[in-house]
Amino acid sequence: PPADPYAPNFRSWLADRFRGDAADLLANRGNGIGLTVGNEETWGWVSNPATKYQIPTAALNAPMSQPAKGPMLALLKKRYGGSIRKLAAAWGTNWTSWAPLEGTNALAFDPNPSAAKKADLSALLSAYAQQYFSTIRTALNDIGYKGLWLGTRESMDLVPDEVLYAQSRFVDAHTINLYNLEDANWARVTRLTKPVFLSEFSFSAVDRGLSTPDKRFECDNQAERGRRIRSYLDKAAGAKNVVGAWFFQYSDEIVTGRPSDDERMNLGLVDITDTPYPEITGTFRAFALTLP
Numbered sequence: 001p002p003a004d005p006y007a008p009n010f011r012s013w014l015a016d017r018f019r020g021d022a023a024d025l026l027a028n029r030g031n032g033i034g035l036t037v038g039n040e041e042t043w044g045w046v047s048n049p050a051t052k053y054q055i056p057t058a059a060l061n062a063p064m065s066q067p068a069k070g071p072m073l074a075l076l077k078k079r080y081g082g083s084i085r086k087l088a089a090a091w092g093t094n095w096t097s098w099a100p101l102e103g104t105n106a107l108a109f110d111p112n113p114s115a116a117k118k119a120d121l122s123a124l125l126s127a128y129a130q131q132y133f134s135t136i137r138t139a140l141n142d143i144g145y146k147g148l149w150l151g152t153r154e155s156m157d158l159v160p161d162e163v164l165y166a167q168s169r170f171v172d173a174h175t176i177n178l179y180n181l182e183d184a185n186w187a188r189v190t191r192l193t194k195p196v197f198l199s200e201f202s203f204s205a206v207d208r209g210l211s212t213p214d215k216r217f218e219c220d221n222q223a224e225r226g227r228r229i230r231s232y233l234d235k236a237a238g239a240k241n242v243v244g245a246w247f248f249q250y251s252d253e254i255v256t257g258r259p260s261d262d263e264r265m266n267l268g269l270v271d272i273t274d275t276p277y278p279e280i281t282g283t284f285r286a287f288a289l290t291l292p
Contacts, residue, residue: 001055002041005132006067014139022145034148036175036199037136040155043163044125049118050111052160056124061105071131072124073101079120090116122162129166137170151175153199156185168194173243175199179217181235190239198236198245202267203228210252210266226279233287247284 003010022035044052059068060076077098080087088095092114100106113121140149151167151174167174174192177200178185189196204210207221219225229247236245252268269284270276 001058002038002043002132004059004066004068005128005135006071008067011135011139011142014136015142018139018143018145022143032147034150034172035145036150036153038152040153040158040177043129043154043159046157046160048111049113050109053113053118053121053125054109055128056121057107057109059124059128060101061107063104064102068128071127073098075124075127076101076120079123087120090114090120092117125160126162126166129163130169133167133170148172150197151199153177156188161188164188164192168192173197177201181232186235190241192241194241195243196239196241197243200248201232201245202248203232204265204267206266208252208266208271210255210264222277222279225277226283229280230283230287237291 007013024032044054046052056072059066059072062069064070076087080090084095084098087093095101110117137149149171151171153175154164154167155177164174171194173195175197176189178189178198179201180186189198203217203219203225205219205222205225217228219228233245236242247269249267250269251274252266252271253264254272255264257264268277269280
């Protein structure tokens with residue numbers, strides 16, 4: 001999950017990291033259009049109500065020494081005018097004081113929250129996300145960064161709408177890793193008001209010796225792979241808010257697997273000997289000729 005943005009040193013810690021990581025862009029090199037901050041943070045599984053609001057739930061379960069605990073609890077008290085009885089009625093608990101919430105581990109990860117509880121957790125998640133993204137923007141300003149902030153490379157399965165809409169207030173564009181434009185996540189992307197880069201997509205074929213553990217983008221052969229890439233690009237190009245799509249990746253993964261997780265997939269424009277897949281390079285060349 002993302003770092004606690006209420007920590008008193010979060011802003012300075014970010015600024016120190018940015019000074020090192022963004023050194024090239026700070027030097028005003030002309031080949032960079034902007035930067036992203038982070039990659040696929042687990043805000044909460046959108047499809048699972050029990051974990052969709054894991055961050056506010058975990059913050060409320062933490063001891064008072066956790067920086068986010070005080071602000072989350074204060075916002076909750078404000079929503080109920082300080083009345084624990086009103087909150088208890090809305091959440092279906094028998095609490096008669098704030099002591100359980102002021103302590104630790106009072107909440108379970110609820111797979112079926114009441115409408116009122118869901119609205120409260122949604123508001124807490126929104127506040128947390130706004131604190132997170134506003135602090136990143138402030139830290140970028142602190143180091144004198146003048147370029148574009150291109151979001152945080154979110155995975156749509158791991159980022160609830162509350163987070164996306166909070167992010168929209170502070171970024172210049174969203175970066176979203178999205179491999180499937182045929183499900184509900186695509187509709188969520190097209191509703192965003194800021195420009196969107198589809199910052200990771202790919203398809204993999206199984207006819208060249210490499211396995212494909214994720215069936216969502218498995219193709220029988222390179223010809224099918226090329227057709228699916230073209231379909232993805234055409235649909236992305238037709239969306240009013242999508243300004244680019246970044247293919248993952250230039251070369252196939254190594255046959256022994258990448259060091260971080262042993263993933264070994266046919267994902268490249270070229271294989272590991274730098275030999276192009278003509279079905280794929282041809283697809284991109286033909287698509288490029290359709291652009292204005």
